[in-house]
Amino acid sequence: MVKIAVAGGSGQIAQEIIDRLVTTQKHDILILSRKDLATVEDRVGVTWVKTDYTDKTQLTGILSGVHTVLCFSSAHADAGSAAQKMLIDSAVAAGVKRFAPNEWSGVEELPWYTEKANVRAYLEEINKEKKVLEYTLFQPGFLVDYLVPPGTANKYIQPSQELWIDFFKRRAIILENGNSEFTVTTANDIANVVARAIEYEGEWPVVGGIHGTTLSTPKLLEIGKRVRGGKPWDITYLPEDDVRAGDFHGSWVPQFYKEQGLSPEQKEHFSKVILRGVLLSGLCKSWVVSDQWNRLLPDYKFTDAEEFLEKYWTGKD
Structure with a gap:
């Protein structure tokens, strides 16, 4: 069992994955949100916390004890990838082992997706001298x-x-x-692969293709x-x-x-x-x-x- 932090947990793919992680009954899940909570979370093992991704000290404290961070924040709403870079820096400071940036796609021809490239470059840079944060780019293609x-x-x-x-x-x-x-890949397959990736004992591949058809x-x-x-x-x-x-x-x-x-x-x-x-x-x-996760999970x-x-x-x- 590990503690998983989910940034941007209200998105469609995020909710599919959170539900799958909950059904395993193996992990504690912490959902990071910019909004005040409208209702009290009633799922066992799931808690919410509010953050605006601007205070590194606060965010580092929130991520204390977290093993894996999954990010689903909106790339087009994060100018200069400031929020996601703050999340990455705070994850490193908190001793987080694994990080999945807001990839979840492969479209390069949309202007706001350049933020995804910025985050990839930032992760490469912080790991240039030595690996300080293990990460994978979950790429399932089109849903x-x-x-x-x-x-x-x-x-x-x-x-x-x-x-x-x-x-x-x-x-x-x-x-x-x-x-x-x-x-094209189903949301069910994406959620299952991510749940298995959390438990994968080897090192995460940087390019994490989830290849349906x-x-x-x-x-x-x-x-x-x-x-x-x-x-x-x-x-x-x-x-x-x-x-x-x-x-x-x-x-x-x-x-x-x-x-x-x-x-x-x-x-x-x-x-x-x-x-x-x-x-x-x-x-x-x-x-x-690519099919990196297919090959790492050959029984799926x-x-x-x-x-x-x-x-x-x-x-x-």
Whole structure:
């Protein structure tokens, strides 16, 4: 049994992982939050503490006795990665053994994801002379759960916007050359792997790929058409040069489901930024992740994406 601190514990993936850790009944879990607690935590082994990630002395005290820190804080809301760097420095000062930064993805073409690169560089720098903090970059690719009806595969994963490959409305936006490729992994597999990684007795690998299934865009569309009853899809093909220029002439652009405090103009702008990012990430294969954790946990059977999609779309109109 170890003590695990979770920063940003209200996120979707974070909640999946926390629930899995709770079910093991092996660990004490401390959730770090910027907000005042609305309700009292009633799960055995789970406690909450408030912090704003600006006071190293306070944060070091909070992390005293913690073995592993899992970070899920929002990269786009952490200018200069100040909060996560403070968390890292405090973890080192408190004698934390292991740290997982806010990676949990592989998209390199979104501007706010540069903060993830900043954190990677910072972790490399503090370990340059000697290892002071063991860490792994958990990289699962894209959550295939986003492609099935919400609430069917799990209770937390809910897309915040329409997707460029839209199983619900049988439509997609893809690049004309069709060379996009990405790894898709279930939230269940991610949570199981992290729970096992906590107990892994060897040293964590720096690059921590969690590899479900790697698919090309044409293959995913083939699966989509089959599991959605064989009905035709509306496919929009865009030239790569237009996408790089942010010039979209299709009949639709995936939109936010929630306003998230944005004006209609801002919402339209960010919708196009995200579409550009995901299409180019597929092209440069930054969503294709390695299989480090698969190889370190050879007895674990990962969910096949095609079987997963078929399971949750069978019988759906």
